[in-house]
Amino acid sequence: MRISGAVAFSAGLAVVAAYAVVTALRWPSKAALFPLVMGIPLLVLALAQVAMDWQAAPSENAPQDTPAAISILAWMAGFIALVFLIGFPLAVPLFILGYLVIQGREPWFLSLALALIAWGAFYLLFQELLHFPFDAGWLTGGGT
Amino acid sequence: MIDALLQGLSLVLQWNAFSLMLVGMSLGFVVGLLPGIGGAATLALMLPFVFKMSPVEAFAFLLGMHSVAATTGDITSILFGVPGEALSAATVVDGHPMAKNGEAARALGAALMSSLVGAVIGAAALAVSIPIVRPLVLTFGSPELFMVTMMGIACITSLSGQGRGAQLKGFAMGLLGLLLATIGQERQSGILRFDFGLIYLWEGLDLIPVLVGIFAIPEIIDLAARGTAIAGNAPATKLGSGVWEGIKDTFRHFWLVVRCSAVGVLVGILPGAGGGVAQWMAYAHAVQSAKDPADRERFGKGDVRGVLGPGAANNSKEGGDLIPTIAFGVPGSGAMAILLGAFLIMGLHPGPDMLTKHLAVTYSMVWTLVIANVITVIACLALLPYLAMVTRIRGSLIIPFLLLLVFIGSYTANRQLADLLVTLGFGAVGYLMMRFGWPRAPLVLGFVLGKLAETYLFISMARYGYAWLTQPLVLVLMALTALIIVFPYLQERRSHAN
Numbered sequence: 175m176r177i178s179g180a181v182a183f184s185a186g187l188a189v190v191a192a193y194a195v196v197t198a199l200r201w202p203s204k205a206a207l208f209p210l211v212m213g214i215p216l217l218v219l220a221l222a223q224v225a226m227d228w229q230a231a232p233s234e235n236a237p238q239d240t241p242a243a244i245s246i247l248a249w250m251a252g253f254i255a256l257v258f259l260i261g262f263p264l265a266v267p268l269f270i271l272g273y274l275v276i277q278g279r280e281p282w283f284l285s286l287a288l289a290l291i292a293w294g295a296f297y298l299l300f301q302e303l304l305h306f307p308f309d310a311g312w313l314t315g316g317g318t
Numbered sequence: 319m320i321d322a323l324l325q326g327l328s329l330v331l332q333w334n335a336f337s338l339m340l341v342g343m344s345l346g347f348v349v350g351l352l353p354g355i356g357g358a359a360t361l362a363l364m365l366p367f368v369f370k371m372s373p374v375e376a377f378a379f380l381l382g383m384h385s386v387a388a389t390t391g392d393i394t395s396i397l398f399g400v401p402g403e404a405l406s407a408a409t410v411v412d413g414h415p416m417a418k419n420g421e422a423a424r425a426l427g428a429a430l431m432s433s434l435v436g437a438v439i440g441a442a443a444l445a446v447s448i449p450i451v452r453p454l455v456l457t458f459g460s461p462e463l464f465m466v467t468m469m470g471i472a473c474i475t476s477l478s479g480q481g482r483g484a485q486l487k488g489f490a491m492g493l494l495g496l497l498l499a500t501i502g503q504e505r506q507s508g509i510l511r512f513d514f515g516l517i518y519l520w521e522g523l524d525l526i527p528v529l530v531g532i533f534a535i536p537e538i539i540d541l542a543a544r545g546t547a548i549a550g551n552a553p554a555t556k557l558g559s560g561v562w563e564g565i566k567d568t569f570r571h572f573w574l575v576v577r578c579s580a581v582g583v584l585v586g587i588l589p590g591a592g593g594g595v596a597q598w599m600a601y602a603h604a605v606q607s608a609k610d611p612a613d614r615e616r617f618g619k620g621d622v623r624g625v626l627g628p629g630a631a632n633n634s635k636e637g638g639d640l641i642p643t644i645a646f647g648v649p650g651s652g653a654m655a656i657l658l659g660a661f662l663i664m665g666l667h668p669g670p671d672m673l674t675k676h677l678a679v680t681y682s683m684v685w686t687l688v689i690a691n692v693i694t695v696i697a698c699l700a701l702l703p704y705l706a707m708v709t710r711i712r713g714s715l716i717i718p719f720l721l722l723l724v725f726i727g728s729y730t731a732n733r734q735l736a737d738l739l740v741t742l743g744f745g746a747v748g749y750l751m752m753r754f755g756w757p758r759a760p761l762v763l764g765f766v767l768g769k770l771a772e773t774y775l776f777i778s779m780a781r782y783g784y785a786w787l788t789q790p791l792v793l794v795l796m797a798l799t800a801l802i803i804v805f806p807y808l809q810e811r812r813s814h815a816n
Contacts, residue, residue: 180754187490194497197512205509208772209500216493219486226483239543243749246542246717250535250745253721254738262726270718278714288715292722299348300730309735 180227188220249273261311263301267293323445326681330689335378335682338371342383343690349383350390351723360387361656365663373664374682380660381636381683382690384653385437388632389694392429396625397422397548397708398720399537400727401529406632408597410533411759412617412624417548419620423706427564428622429629430695430702432575435568436630437691439579440586440637441684447587447641458588461786464774465795466588467767470595471496472802473602477759484757491751492760498523499768506776518736526731527740528765534724535745536752541713541720548709548716561702567622574607574623575630582631586638598763600631606805614806618757637687644672644680 191213198209252272256265267289274285300306329335342364349360361380368376391406396413409429416425458466471492478488501512502522513519541548568575578600585596604627608614617624643654647661647668661668672680698705708716728741751758778786786792 179750183750183754183756187494190494191497194512201504201509201511202507204507204776205504205511208768208775209497209511212493212496212500212768216490216497219490219493223486223490226486239539242543242545243539246539247742247746247749250721250725250742253725254742257725257729257738258735262729266722266726270722273718273721274715278717280714292719296722296726300726303345306730307733308729309733 178227180230181224184220184223184227188217188224191217191220245277249277257311259311259313261314262308263293263296264311264314266296322677323681323684325678326683327685329374329678329682330378330685332374334372335375338375339378339382339686339690340693342379342381343386343694346383346386347390347694350387351394360384361653361660365656365659368660368663373666373676373679376660376664377679377683378686380657381686384657385633385636385687385690386694388636389430389433389437389691389698392433392625392629392632393426393698393705394723396425396429397705398534398716398723400534400720400723406597406628407529407533407762408601408628408759409625409632410537411601412619412621414537415618415620416622416625417709420709421560421620422548422709423702424560424564424567424622425620425625426702426705427561427699428567428625429564430698431565431568432578432626432629433633434691434695435572435575436579436582436633437636437687439576439630440583440634441687442637443583443634444637444640444644444687445681445684457791459781460774460777461782461789461792462795463588464771464778465792465799466585467595467771467774469795469799469802470599470763470767471771472799473599474760474763477598477602477605477763478757484755487756488760491756491758492764495761495764495766496768496771497764498528498761499765500772505773518734522769523740523765524732524734524737525766527728527737528744529762530724530728531741531744532748532751532758532762534720535741536749536758538717538720538724539745539749540752542717545713547712560706561699564622565699568626571623571626574604575626577607578603578627578630579634582634583638585631586635587641595767596631596635597628598759598766600627601759602802603627606802633691637684640683640687644668644683 194209194213195217198206198213200206201209253265253269256269259265260268270292271285271289274280274288275282278285280288300308330339345360345364361384364380364383368379371379388406391401392409392413394400395406395409396417399410399414399417401407401410413425413429416422474488474492478485478491499522501519503510503513503520510520581600581603582596585599601624604623605614605617607623608617639654640657643658645668647658658668666672666676666679725738725741728737729735731737748758750756751761782789
């Protein structure tokens with residue numbers, strides 16, 4: 175039998191609540207009180223929701239936005255990886271250019287112009303005006 | 319008092335103070351659009367610049383910047399679903415659906431006008447209440463503040479959808495938010511809770527990455543999936559023409575705006591109640607003001623009242639916040655704690671002196687709040703049709719810029735690269751919540767209030783044992799909390815009976 179996404183989400187919530195309760199039981203009462211007071215009813219509600227979702231008729235087809243969601247989440251993960259590797263100042267124009275050309279299929283000239291505008295605005299605001307210290311990337315001097 | 323009021327006005331309108339206020343406002347406008355660098359962080363960054371200024375100039379500069387950031391934070395909340403400020407998150411709930419329906423200009427007009435009304439009410443409250451507010455502030459100890467957080471949490475019933483299933487999901491999300499707030503070192507025992515061996519989690523999760531992830535990323539995914547502009551295929555004529563409609567909405571629901579402003583002032587006055595509480599309580603109040611369950615159903619889908627309430631409370635809170643800061647040196651929020659630093663730099667001591675010797679300076683702050691908001695609203699109204707046009711730019715062009723806004727905003731809040739991962743994680747969770755019909759607002763409310771609630775509960779227990787439960791003001795607040803919880807059910811029953 176196929177488990178619907180709704181059941182899986184509710185069950186995931188129940189697992190989180192159960193983990194919180196079991197973990198909190200090992201702590202002194204002061205530290206455990208609040209997580210237990212929140213975790214136990216959350217566990218009960220999540221299990222009730224699992225039961226309700228289980229009884230509800232599962233939808234046959236996956237929603238159409240799933241591939242788009244996965245794609246955009248992958249771009250976000252890519253941007254974060256870029257920031258870790260080369261830092262924000264370089265990642266900003268590269269990401270804008272890459273996204274516009276590859277995902278947005280925008281013309282090169284427009285993409286390059288927008289990437290430069292984004293970098294310029296970033297530089298002016300954070301470096302010149304606010305003097306905000308961004309971490310360097312692992313490849314550009316921030317790694318150890 | 320009238321003399322001091324007029325003197326305060328003339329001080330703000332002097333060239334130096336006025337031009338510095340404009341500089342502060344320009345800065346506040348820009349940083350208000352960014353989620354991470356909020357009003358408080360900018361105040362901290364700009365504090366070193368005030369050393370050579372006179373007190374009036376310094377407060378015109380700092381307060382001008384701070385009050386504008388609260389207003390412009392609503393702009394990104396409405397246009398992109400990205401809360402420009404932690405305090406603008408409630409505006410997303412109805413403001414962004416309005417933008418998706420092609421009513422961005424109307425939503426922005428409503429947000430700006432209600433912000434202005436809220437700011438004026440907040441400033442008026444500041445002007446008249448300083449001499450009389452002392453007993454109120456001193457009456458509120460930890461038990462009363464705990465009950466205020468409980469009142470905030472009780473708003474979950476209004477922030478959840480209707481029907482048993484929706485209420486169950488709303489409560490579950492509220493509890494999850496409260497549970498997430500327990501991550502990190504417990505203050506009484508020093509025990510590390512749910513830290514998974516990561517130093518990053520010792521301080522707990524920060525609000526900005528959670529907020530931005532939960533609200534903004536699902537909207538960006540939705541935009542990418544639709545493959546259209548934010549306003550979809552809404553008729554272009556509807557787009558720019560709604561500004562006046564939004565302004566009229568403020569006066570159509572004027573008493574709601576006034577009541578929500580009062581909520582903002584009251585929460586602002588209470589030191590330690592937290593700025594995040596005001597907007598959600600105001601939003602919940604707006605939902606409760608619905609005539610019947612059918613009317614209530616419109617909230618969350620683009621009801622202008624859901625924009626007016628938080629918009630008004632956000633700005634009236636500024637006036638409220640200043641009251642305990644000026645009168646007793648007790649800051650009501652993080653931003654006010656930083657402003658307290660400015661008082662000391664200026665050689666001023668908050669307290670009775672501010673109400674006697676430096677009364678003109680105090681009133682110059684009141685005028686700064688009013689003038690800065692009036693100028694911002696006029697400037698924004700002129701720009702609004704152009705701002706609303708942003709919602710017609712095709713999604714593929716705007717998405718990378720929104721992602722920058724989201725991730726730079728998350729990072730700049732604490733300068734922690736791990737915050738980017740938290741944002742992404744909560745973004746994915748937020749998307750799943752949206753897809754499977756779990757409300758996001760209760761989770762954020764629980765998260766905002768969780769730490770405060772636990773702290774005040776422990777102080778109350780340590781100080782009074784169980785005796786605090788019988789204190790008169792606590793009992794009144796308990797009754798109010800119960801009323802907030804049962805009100806939606808009573809409303810539903812009455813509607814069924816009719």
